[in-house]
Each structure stands twice: as structure tokens, then as C-alpha cells.
Amino acid sequence: MLPGAVVGWDLSAALALGLALGVPPLAAGELLPIIEAVMVAKLNEQMEHSDGGKTG
Incomplete structure (x- = not known):
């Protein structure tokens, strides 16, 4: 888990x-x-743009 980023889904839940x-x-x-x-790539891209490009 990374603060301010999506790293993946719970694939077990998705399969279920x-x-x-x-x-x-x-x-x-x-x-x-x-x-x-x-x-994941699109969500992180969207979060980056909505955050004004700030990191951390």
C-alpha cells in the first residue's frame, strides 16, 4: 500500500x-x-491530475 496511490485490486474478490x-x-x-x-494506471493518473501534480 502506498499513500496516495492505487497499487492493485483484491483479485480474489474480483474472481469471486x-x-x-x-x-x-x-x-x-x-x-x-x-x-x-x-x-490502476488510469486511477493513479486521475488522482495525480486532481491533486495538482503534488506528490506525497
């Missing part, structure tokens, strides 16, 4: 949610890491 929604576990296992990487 996918299973509950009927998403095949193989598909979720293949797609979630890719989706997570993009979302």
Missing part, C-alpha cells in the same frame, strides 16, 4: 464476483489482470 455473475473462471483469470493494470 465474476463467479457470482456467471463469468467462467478461466476467462476471469485471463482478463482480470489486464483490466486491473489499465484501471
Whole structure:
């Protein structure tokens, strides 16, 4: 965990949610890491812009 940054998702929870929604576990296992990487990058980018570029 880093203050002011997103480093990842709880993939166990994401897999469980996918299973509950009927998403095949193989598909979720293949797609979630890719989706997570993009979302983490975009969330951190958005937080950086909303913070005025401040760090720490």
C-alpha cells in the first residue's frame, strides 16, 4: 500500500464476483489482470491530475 496511490485490486474478490455473475473462471483469470493494470494506471493518473501534480 502506498499513500496516495492505487497499487492493485483484491483479485480474489474480483474472481469471486465474476463467479457470482456467471463469468467462467478461466476467462476471469485471463482478463482480470489486464483490466486491473489499465484501471490502476488510469486511477493513479486521475488522482495525480486532481491533486495538482503534488506528490506525497
